[in-house]
Amino acid sequence: MIAIINGKRRKLDVHPMKRLLDVLREDCGLTGTKEGCGEGECGACTVLVDGVAVDSCLVPAAQADGCAIVTIEGVARARSGRALQDAFVKLGGAQCGICTPGMIVAALPLKAGASLDEIKTALAGNLCRCTGYLSIFRSVQAGLRPSREALRPTRKTRVKGKRANAR
Amino acid sequence: MLADDPTLTPIAGCTDVLVGLHFGTLDKRRFIDLWPLDDLRGIRLVQDKPKGLSPHARTGGDKPSGLSIRIGALATFTDIIKSALVQRRVPMLVAAAREVGGAQIQNRGTLGGNIANASPAGDTLPVLSAANARIVLRSASGERVVPFNDFYTGYRTSVRQPSELIAAIEIPPIDGRQWWRKVGTRRAQAISKVMMAGVRGPEVRVAIGSVAPTVLHASAAAAVLSRGGSIADAQAALRSEIAPIDDIRSTGDYRRQVAENLLAVFWKETR
Amino acid sequence: MGRAVGANVRRKDGDAKVTGAAKYIDDISFPGMIFGATIRSTIPHGEIAARHVKLPGGFVVADYHDIPGKNYVALIDPDQPCLAEHIVRHVAEPILLVGHADRPRLIGLEQQVSFEYLERAPIYDPEASDTCFKRISIDKGDLDRGFAEADVVFEGEYRTGHQEQLYIETNGVIAVPGDEQMTVYGSLQCPYYVHKALVVLLGLPPGRVRVVQTETGGGFGGKEEYPSMLACHAAILARKAGRPVKMIYDRVEDLLATTKRHPSIIRHRTGVTRGGRITAMDVEVVMDGGAYATLSAVVLSRGVIHASGPYRCDHIRIRGRAMLTHTPPNGAFRGFGAPQTQFGIEAHMDRLADEIGIDPVKLRELNALKPGDTTATGQTLGKDASALPVLREAVRRSGFREKRRKWRGTTRGIGLSLFFHGSGFTGGGEVKLASKASLELTARGARILVASTEIGQGTRTMHAQIVADALGVPFDDIDVHEVDTDFVPDSGPTxxxxxxxxxxxxxxxxxxxMRKRLGRLSPADYFKKHGSFTVTSQYEPPPNLLWDDEGYKGDAYGSYAWGCNVVELEVDPATFEVRPINVTAVAEIGKAIHPMMAEGQIEGGTAQGLGYALIEEVVMRDGRMANAQLTNYIIPTPLDAAPMKVVMLERPYAYGPFGAKGVGEMPIDGPAPAVINALRHCGYDVRSIPATPERLMNAPRQKAEGKRQKAG
Incomplete structure (x- = not known):
């Protein structure tokens, strides 16, 4: 197969039914894409194929032939991607980190200023067991905000303070 | 190709097949990839009567008038959700498509695949049943059209011949208010315990998923409602036509009770 | 001072995790590495009568004959074999190991490897079991006298199900063999547990075994003891193959074979006065341990100590037992017995309040533990006992009383739970552990050396914050050594x-x-002048902390954190589906070292607790988890996330770093009873979890069925 992976053209000799997930991890050395379930349930293996979020564990290599693929390793090529990554660090969207690549890639197609409902819908296919999702929503909201100001870390202690919350 | 080799399995969005292969529950076999066939992908209006079809090939079904909506078998759930045509004419199909998996599955899973996979829990199947949809089957020798409600013959079996492909789904105009509900205990990525689609018009149509080996067109219950019978009578009729079972996801009792309750909710919400 | 602690500094592992650079176990390879798989029993109980192994060349096969040391997973009791010899006690018990260089070749080996069994009758009901792993009794005061003082005696039985930890990264390790030595890399919480197990299994001196933690994608207790088993397997295969062996479970295997939260049966008999003062508590706790002892004894211990809840009562009897059943062993899961027993007491409290016609908040206020009160084990609580403050804060913030009144008779319900959680090992556990931590001076600041693992909760960051402020250097000048038993001291399990x-x-x-030794010099200046040095400290119990393990009396924990949850929910009367619509979580944790991470622990633990309460069900059929896929064992998705109001209170613990208590586990103690109490408020009398729609449909709609009798 031939594909543009994170902007680079790659020619790969793989079985047509090999999972795109395995092609990326084994043949391209892009181990940032994770496997959580192997059945399209957890979204940890999310990548973009021609701009569309898919579970790479459910895509045979043959169907990615000729496509442009973006993995977590390619997210930082766009400024909006870097903003999302930074927001996940600063606002607690990443804890154990295993779902994080899939979460960030799944959020990537969202437009700046997306509503909370749009964010939840975009992430509905991604499971996280650490956060209860609220800090992920906050991270995506902040990461999508056009102004970088929103990303200034909150230095002051929030103890005893009321938390404005995603709802 | 399918005619030459009946062991070939057609694949498209692969949201089921790769799981089976990876966990070794699906034997090694050969596949034919439909994904690149763009002419199976569009959603458009067609004249009600499909062209190039001998009259006897059409069996059963009602006699709709006007324009039908034709959804290519490879249309993904995302295509359906975004289609203004489907939103306008079959909002219950949009509602069902929104509840299939998450965004990634909606981007890959296809309507044709949902039908071909033939799970009793297939999310769009009750909608297609209540909509009196037709399935367009294509083979080397041409196309034939089968009413959706005659398509399945039993648990995961259908009238589709190995040499045939599901090419499209046609949905005639729907006269009446549409209603859809999926019960799956969590709000995304759920496999249904019960699903119900309903149309409330001059003729009432109700279809239920996950309560029988195939999607069930609840014609007895619908008939009671069509002729102005009470909800209690319709529920009693429904009770006689469904045979839900206990499995790892739920119990037969729950499915029966909830199906009856949903019938009442359908009736109340479409008043 | 005080620059890092209490601030939301940038977490140390953040950037690697958001860029995909962080290396988890499956992201790592070694030259010549092969892959390993486990062949498991398919029956719950029986004798292995025959083994049929027909594998072509290229496969490495190992069974118990290939174990050079002792064939058990060293933890507490030496009862669990690493590989079954003659008897199997549960489905998915490991029997044989198979290795191959080509990973897909390991799928579907059932055709080539099979066993014949002489089956024995399995036991699934812990109360029908005749094998007890552990019994614990707690006695305080005089129970008969307590009941004599009561106006009402009220009983109730409560049940909890299995729960799967469901870390998104499945279990996995790589074993790299050497000349009379073994190194294991893996996704794990407790490197020295794995180390100990390998030393026993391989019969090697401790210095020849090395364990390295790789980035770990969630644990929640699920990677406390199980990685020892998996590491042993990989080591056996690696030794036999003479090559590195990678073993990564797929999701189905991980669900089928690894530990779950102990199911439990909790029975209460409570004496109370008409005014609402609790005079006697008689509690029975039964835990389903599964097929081997693993950690059941300690899970039971934490369970019984928390079984009377955060309440003051002079006359208490608690009897606990952990029983053998023929299901995969149950083990550690966040909360470790306390979520089960506090579910029991908190569900019971609301029924008790109904019974005597008193407001559930009032009943709790009347009986909540206050500073100076004694717990069930007789521990006198210090100034930081915070049951009342968290209760009042949660009631006020949530508008509990008004909603309680307004929603009565509707499809909405509101319920609360009051709970506490002891920090650290139970009783004399910490003294026995004698944990050590070290700090090494570097050219910039200092390097932390501990075996405590980062599993998402923020260990590296939080430790560095404490050290930075105590040493008086910037947070960024502190780094954290990789968790590698060749370098870090045993700071105990995480x-x-x-x-x-x-x-x-x-x-x-x-x-x-270290600060003292530096004198007036900065770390950098001292390093330039004198070079590096390392400081080590070892655990010493706070003064006057006494524990009697025989009588189960004394100071069970150095400190307790306190919590109150209010859950608001809506029930769909047609489908019996429950949707939490708002959660208020108040937690008193001493000091929030990193408020955002502490809040993350509370939000995440609460979400797990909501799953435990409502939707997470392990369906056991003939001793086998029948729904062992992520499609069928369902956890909350982003669309299920309930809005949450988290409030942290700080009442410093004198012997915690900057006053901090433990925070990780407590959040999961409260949601389930708060949910059940909210459902009761809606008119659904449910006493077991998960409160699935199927259970709700069948739940009695009448309230207060508990037996009533005048104390005599």
């Missing part, structure tokens, strides 16, 4: 809400000792 309050305290002491 469990029991002890990583901050116990290990953090050791590090604070190291830092203060």
């Amino acid at each position: 469990v029991a809400s002890r990583t901050c309050t116990i290990v953090g305290k050791l590090l604070e002491r190291c830092a203060r000792d």
Whole structure:
């Protein structure tokens, strides 16, 4: 197969039914894409194929032939991607980190200023067991905000303070 | 190709097949990839009567008038959700498509695949049943059209011949208010315990998923409602036509009770 | 001072995790590495009568004959074989190991490897079991006298199901063999547990075994003891193959074979006066341990100590037992017995309130533990006992009373739970562990050396904050050594809400000792002048902390964190589906070292608790988890996330670092009973979890069925 992976053209000799997930991890050395379930349930293996979020564990290599693929390793090529990554660090969207690549890639197609409902819908296919999702929503909201100001870390202690919350 | 080799399995969005292969529950076999066939992908209006079809090939079904909506078998759930045509004419199909998996599955899973996979829990199947949809089957020798409600013959079996492909789904105009509900205990990525689609018009149509080996067109219950019978009578009729079972996801009792309750909710919400 | 602690500094592992650079076990390879798979029993109980193994060349096969040392997974009791010899006690018990260089070749080996069994009758009901792993009794005061003082005696039985930890990264390790030595890399919480197990299994001196933690994608207790088993397997295969062996479970295998939260049966008989004062508590706790002892004894211990809840009562009897059943062993899961027993007491409290016609908040206020009160084990609580403050805060913030009144008779319900959680190992556990932590001076600042693992909760960051402030250097000048048993001292397992309050305290002491030795010099200046040095400190119990393990009396924990949850929910009367619409979580944790991460622990633990309460069900059929796929064992998705109001209160613990107590586990103690109490408020009398729609449909709609009798 031939594909543009994170902007680079790659020619790969793989079985047509090999999972795109395995092609990326084994043949391209892009181990940032994770496997959580192997059945399209957890979204940890999310990548973009021609701009569309898919579970790479459910895509045979043959169907990615000729496509442009973006993995977590390619997210930082766009400024909006870097903003999302930074927001996940600063606002607690990443804890154990295993779902994080899939979460960030799944959020990537969202437009700046997306509503909370749009964010939840975009992430509905991604499971996280650490956060209860609220800090992920906050991270995506902040990461999508056009102004970088929103990303200034909150230095002051929030103890005893009321938390404005995603709802 | 399918005619030459009946062991070939057609694949498209692969949201089921790769799981089976990876966990070794699906034997090694050969596949034919439909994904690149763009002419199976569009959603458009067609004249009600499909062209190039001998009259006897059409069996059963009602006699709709006007324009039908034709959804290519490879249309993904995302295509359906975004289609203004489907939103306008079959909002219950949009509602069902929104509840299939998450965004990634909606981007890959296809309507044709949902039908071909033939799970009793297939999310769009009750909608297609209540909509009196037709399935367009294509083979080397041409196309034939089968009413959706005659398509399945039993648990995961259908009238589709190995040499045939599901090419499209046609949905005639729907006269009446549409209603859809999926019960799956969590709000995304759920496999249904019960699903119900309903149309409330001059003729009432109700279809239920996950309560029988195939999607069930609840014609007895619908008939009671069509002729102005009470909800209690319709529920009693429904009770006689469904045979839900206990499995790892739920119990037969729950499915029966909830199906009856949903019938009442359908009736109340479409008043 | 005080620049890092209490601030939301940038977490140390953040950037690697958001860029995909962080290396988890499956991201790592070694030259010549092969892959390993486990062949498991398919029956719950029986004798292995014959083994049929027909594998072509290229496969490496190992069974119990290939174990050079002892064939058990060393933990507490030496009862669990690493590979079954003659008897199997549960479905998915490991029997044989198979290795191959080509990973897909390991799928579907059932055709080539099979066993014949002489089956024995399995036991699934813990109360029908005749094998008890552990019994514990707690006695305080005089129970008969307590019941004599009561106006009403009220009983209830409560049940909890299995729960799967469901870390998104499945279990996995790589074993790299050497000349009379073994190194294991893996996704794990407790490197020294794995180390101990390998030493026993391989019969090697401790110095020849090395364990390295790789980035770990969630644990929640699920990677406390199980990685020892998996590491042993990989080591056996690696030794036989003479090559590195990678073993990664797929999701189905991980669900089928690894530990779950103990199911439990909790029975209460409570004496109370008409005014609402509790005079006697008689509690029975039965835990389903599964097929081997693993950690059941300690899970039971934490369970019984928390079984009477955060309440003051002079006359208490608690009887607990952990029983053998023929299901995969149950083990550690966040909360470790306390979520089960506090579910029991908190569900019981609301029924008790109904019974005597008193407001559930009032009943709790009347009986909540206050500073100076004694717990069930007779521990006198200090000034930081915070049951009342968290209760009042949660009631006020949630508008509990008004909603309680307004929603009565509607499809909405509101319920609360009051709970506490002891920080650190139970009783004399910490003294026995004698944990050590070290701090090494570097050219910039200092390097932390501990075996405490980062599993998402923020260990590295939080430890560095404590050290930075105690040493008086910027947070960025502190780094954290990789968790590698060749380099880091045994700071104990990363469990029991002890990583901050116990290990953090050791590090604070190291830092203060280092500060003294530096005198007036900065670390950089001292390093330039004198070079590096390392400071180590070892656990010492706070003064006057006494525990009698025989009588189960005394100071069970150095400190307790306190919590109150209010859950608001809506029930769909047609489908019996429950949707939490708002959660208020108030937690008193001593000091929030990193408020955002502490809040993350509370939000995440609460979400797991909501799953436990409502939707997470392990369906056991003939001793086998029948729904062992992520499609069918369902956890909350983003669309299920309930809005949450988290409030943290701080009443410093004198012997915690900067006053901090434990925070990791407590959040999961409260949601389930709050949910059940909210459902009761809606008119659904449910006494077991998960409260699935199927259970709700069948739940009695009448309230207060508990037996009533005048105390005589």
